Amino acid sequence: MASLKEDPILEIDGIKIKEEFEIDKLREDCPALETEGTVIKGESSIDKVREEGSGGQGERDMVPPTSNSIHRSGSRPQLDLSKAAIEGNFEERDPTILLPNQSDDISHLALDIGGSLIKLVYFSRHQDRPTNDKRKKTVKERLGISNGNRRSYPILGGRLHFVKFETSKINECLDFISSKQLHRGGVDSHSWHSDISSNGNAVIKATGGGAYKYADLFKERLGVSLDKEDEMDCLVAGANFLLKAIRHEAFTHMEGQKEFVQIDQNDLFPYLLVNIGSGVSMIKVDGDGKFERVSGTNVGGGTYWGLGRLLTKCKSFDELLELSQKGDNRTIDMLVGDIYGGMDYNKIGLSASTIASSFGKTISEKKELTGYRPEDISLSLLRMISYNIGQISYLNALRFGLKRIFFGGFFIRGHAYTMDTISFAVQFWSKGEAQAMFLRHEGFLGALGAFMSYEKHGLDDLMVHQLVERFPMGAPYTGGKIHGPPLGDLNEKISWMEKFVQKGTEITAPVPMAPSGTTGLGGFEVPSSKGGTLRSDASALNVGVLHLVPTLEVFPQLADPKMYEPNTIDLANHSELEYWFTVLSEHLPDLVDKAVASEGGTDDSKRRGDAFARAFSAHLARLMEEPAAYGKLGLANLLELREECLREFQFVDAYRSIKQRENEASLAVLSDLLVELDSMTEETRLLTLIEGVLAANIFDWGSRACVELYHKGTIIEIYRMSRNKMQRPWRVDDFDAFKERMLGSGDKKPRPHKRALLFVDNSGADVILGMLPLARELLRRGTEESLPFHVASERRILNNLCTNPPFC
Numbered sequence: 031m032a033s034l035k036e037d038p039i040l041e042i043d044g045i046k047i048k049e050e051f052e053i054d055k056l057r058e059d060c061p062a063l064e065t066e067g068t069v070i071k072g073e074s075s076i077d078k079v080r081e082e083g084s085g086g087q088g089e090r091d092m093v094p095p096t097s098n099s100i101h102r103s104g105s106r107p108q109l110d111l112s113k114a115a116i117e118g119n120f121e122e123r124d125p126t127i128l129l130p131n132q133s134d135d136i137s138h139l140a141l142d143i144g145g146s147l148i149k150l151v152y153f154s155r156h157q158d159r160p161t162n163d164k165r166k167k168t169v170k171e172r173l174g175i176s177n178g179n180r181r182s183y184p185i186l187g188g189r190l191h192f193v194k195f196e197t198s199k200i201n202e203c204l205d206f207i208s209s210k211q212l213h214r215g216g217v218d219s220h221s222w223h224s225d226i227s228s229n230g231n232a233v234i235k236a237t238g239g240g241a242y243k244y245a246d247l248f249k250e251r252l253g254v255s256l257d258k259e260d261e262m263d264c265l266v267a268g269a270n271f272l273l274k275a276i277r278h279e280a281f282t283h284m285e286g287q288k289e290f291v292q293i294d295q296n297d298l299f300p301y302l303l304v305n306i307g308s309g310v311s312m313i314k315v316d317g318d319g320k321f322e323r324v325s326g327t328n329v330g331g332g333t334y335w336g337l338g339r340l341l342t343k344c345k346s347f348d349e350l351l352e353l354s355q356k357g358d359n360r361t362i363d364m365l366v367g368d369i370y371g372g373m374d375y376n377k378i379g380l381s382a383s384t385i386a387s388s389f390g391k392t393i394s395e396k397k398e399l400t401g402y403r404p405e406d407i408s409l410s411l412l413r414m415i416s417y418n419i420g421q422i423s424y425l426n427a428l429r430f431g432l433k434r435i436f437f438g439g440f441f442i443r444g445h446a447y448t449m450d451t452i453s454f455a456v457q458f459w460s461k462g463e464a465q466a467m468f469l470r471h472e473g474f475l476g477a478l479g480a481f482m483s484y485e486k487h488g489l490d491d492l493m494v495h496q497l498v499e500r501f502p503m504g505a506p507y508t509g510g511k512i513h514g515p516p517l518g519d520l521n522e523k524i525s526w527m528e529k530f531v532q533k534g535t536e537i538t539a540p541v542p543m544a545p546s547g548t549t550g551l552g553g554f555e556v557p558s559s560k561g562g563t564l565r566s567d568a569s570a571l572n573v574g575v576l577h578l579v580p581t582l583e584v585f586p587q588l589a590d591p592k593m594y595e596p597n598t599i600d601l602a603n604h605s606e607l608e609y610w611f612t613v614l615s616e617h618l619p620d621l622v623d624k625a626v627a628s629e630g631g632t633d634d635s636k637r638r639g640d641a642f643a644r645a646f647s648a649h650l651a652r653l654m655e656e657p658a659a660y661g662k663l664g665l666a667n668l669l670e671l672r673e674e675c676l677r678e679f680q681f682v683d684a685y686r687s688i689k690q691r692e693n694e695a696s697l698a699v700l701s702d703l704l705v706e707l708d709s710m711t712e713e714t715r716l717l718t719l720i721e722g723v724l725a726a727n728i729f730d731w732g733s734r735a736c737v738e739l740y741h742k743g744t745i746i747e748i749y750r751m752s753r754n755k756m757q758r759p760w761r762v763d764d765f766d767a768f769k770e771r772m773l774g775s776g777d778k779k780p781r782p783h784k785r786a787l788l789f790v791d792n793s794g795a796d797v798i799l800g801m802l803p804l805a806r807e808l809l810r811r812g813t814e815e816s817l818p819f820h821v822a823s824e825r826r827i828l829n830n831l832c833t834n835p836p837f838c
């Protein structure tokens with residue numbers, strides 16, 4: 031095996047890092063970027079630039095350089111690099127680059143003002159990294175330049191937030207916008223502005239009837255103009271975006287069972303979109319921007335809430351919904367059995383328990399309204415409206431031969447009984463031919479669509495993996511009654527946690543309002559209430575903050591990147607979840623110690639460590655309650671959640687000191703290791719390389735045996751021991767099959783492998799030690815033919831290589 035430096039693609043040996051690079055290099059990798067010949071000096075980021083630039087994927091996005099200072103492709107955002115200059119010291123690592131001519135005018139707030147609720151979607155730039163941690167930011171990140179995809183425009187990393195207010199409380203919404211200065215570009219507005227119209231006024235995209243009704247109020251209170259977007263256009267754009275870009279957005283819900291559906295983007299259309307807001311719209315969707323509103327009904331969410339309020343005196347929608355969980359509709363609804371003397375009406379397929387007439391029983395009894403339990407009324411009403419919508423939806427699907435029906439709108443509210451009832455109606459009337467599916471961001475379709483209508487959002491061709499959903503810990507997740515999004519400020523978060531500590535209150539994970547085991551079958555069963563109380567909106571809605579991470583790229587040689595699922599351990603399996611719950615809980619004190627030590631063991635870090643432990647425990651408890659609370663849950667998601675939680679409490683890298691130690695050990699033996707690998711036969715080398723990767727990684731994924739091993743020595747010792755002296759606590763599955771695919775046998779050529787074979791985790795040097803030779807070997811092959819395997823979490827490898835160069 032020759033020197034790693036000869037590898038033209040993955041130049042990750044990096045021991046000797048280039049001292050400078052020129053914008054020309056950047057231009058080469060990101061052809062759309064042009065400057066007026068400015069030379070920018072810096073360090074190390076060249077590796078990142080090169081790696082990212084070499085990603086291979088997205089050649090389709092490449093546009094030839096233009097001669098002028100800024101290349102524009104359509105209306106997408108571009109950076110104007112003209113007169114770009116280093117700010118401050120040239121010798122500084124990754125110095126900030128000023129772009130004086132860049133207008134930075136990307137808008138980031140959109141509204142859907144409906145008959146019942148106002149929905150806000152807003153974007154905030156990532157602020158994860160402490161500003162003094164410049165080493166972590168690459169030049170490209172600072173520029174907002176995308177990576178290996180070679181986009182011709184930047185996508186800025188950040189978060190999409192989802193918030194809602196009751197339309198009747200529009201002033202609260204205006205206060206919220208104003209307090210966060212969202213109409214002006216947010217609190218970090220020094221570099222981030224809303225659209226400013228030619229006359230200097232901010233313009234916000236808005237849809238829904240309220241965009242017309244409240245335009246003057248917005249002008250008056252905030253001085254902003256609402257740029258009105260068509261409601262149906264927005265609903266469709268939002269639904270298409272979610273279905274294409276968000277992992278596990280859609281799910282089925284039958285008899286209390288939630289199952290996520292991974293939609294194949296190439297097989298999405300046509301479908302029926304049913305948006306259940308105050309009223310209901312039914313839209314046949316044939317493609318992006320291709321749709322027709324084929325039907326609607328005025329019996330919708332407003333009907334349930336309005337009639338329910340009158341009949342039960344409930345003060346809020348949630349109260350009404352919560353009430354239904356304790357209801358028994360048989361006291362209100364007339365069943366087939368009530369009419370047929372307890373018998374089924376088999377001839378037309380109706381069981382005795384089928385509802386013959388919603389609210390029908392009340393005509394035969396001489397009771398006043400007060401004689402009925404509000405719980406029962408609420409349930410009957412909910413069932414009547416949900417069933418009716420399900421049935422009308424199916425009839426419309428039938429009209430157009432559509433098999434899939436996606437339901438959105440806030441009426442659904444992630445509520446099990448509602449979804450079960452709709453699903454039952456669709457299934458019953460279609461005789462199982464059509465399927466009802468629900469969307470996790472159910473109520474935000476319109477607002478997202480309005481957001482998408484900004485010409486400069488730059489999100490239109492994001493890949494699924496670039497939007498990562500997170501569930502930050504804030505008041506709403508600890509059962510607190512705080513309006514708005516999760517707490518953003520670190521101190522706020524910590525003091526929240528501390529309040530719980532002081533009061534000795536256990537942090538209760540929010541109980542999902544959707545109890546499992548409810549059913550609409552037969553239409554009368556009583557939903558089994560679990561916990562009884564509804565928690566705050568954010569938790570009940572199960573909508574996380576979408577993190578946009580434009581640097582994440584799928585390994586370019588995957589056989590089918592869209593369908594690739596890196597999570598091989600599915601925690602939907604309860605015993606698996608329990609196992610990992612125990613591992614992670616037991617490991618928590620140790621992790622906190624490490625995290626605190628990585629920050630110098632200061633009082634502040636101890637305080638943060640404590641808060642982190644509580645926050646993460648609450649997440650774990652929440653997931654034990656409802657494993658699918660945050661979308662489909664695989665082990666990698668759980669570990670990422672932990673990482674994210676650490677970052678929320680500003681632990682940049684809990685394993686920093688360990689990595690340092692490992693880096694030193696790795697460096698010392700690297701050349702030996704390469705010589706050793708070079709001397710092996712191809713087959714032995716392949717196995718050795720895989721073992722190397724596993725040796726490095728199983729430890730990280732929580733294996734107790736490896737943790738013990740690790741305590742006895744450094745990773746390189748484990749690596750050596752694993753090959754020579756000891757019984758390995760892991761094995762390489764399917765090596766023969768892999769080998770055949772990898773090396774080919776007889777006249778068989780290597781062919782793509784369907785499953786992930788390598789697990790690569792988010793640590794730094796240890797992964798790379800195993801990964802380095804393997805990556806090189808495989809990438810060498812990859813230049814000749816398609817790689818025969820998938821690398822799990824390959825995006826993290828790139829990230830790690832970029833942000834934690836291992837040997838420098």
Ligand SMILES: Nc1ncnc2c1ncn2[C@@H]1O[C@H](COP(=O)(O)OP(=O)(O)OP(=O)(O)O)[C@@H](O)[C@H]1O
Pocket residue numbers: 143144145146147148196238239306307308309310330331332333334335347348438439440441442443473
């Ligand atoms: N906190 C809440 N307050 C009021 N209604 C709620 C709440 N949560 C859920 N809902 C339900 O959601 C419905 C509103 O849904 P959504 O926000 O999707 O529609 P909308 O945009 O307000 O209505 P439309 O599109 O018809 O103008 C309400 O009618 C009610 O049934």
Ligand SMILES: CC(C)(CO)[C@@H](O)C(=O)NCCC(=O)O
Pocket residue numbers: 144145238239261307308309310311325326327328
């Ligand atoms: C009027 C809208 C579109 C406003 O969102 C909605 O409330 C609705 O679709 N209502 C149903 C109206 C009907 O088709 O009968």
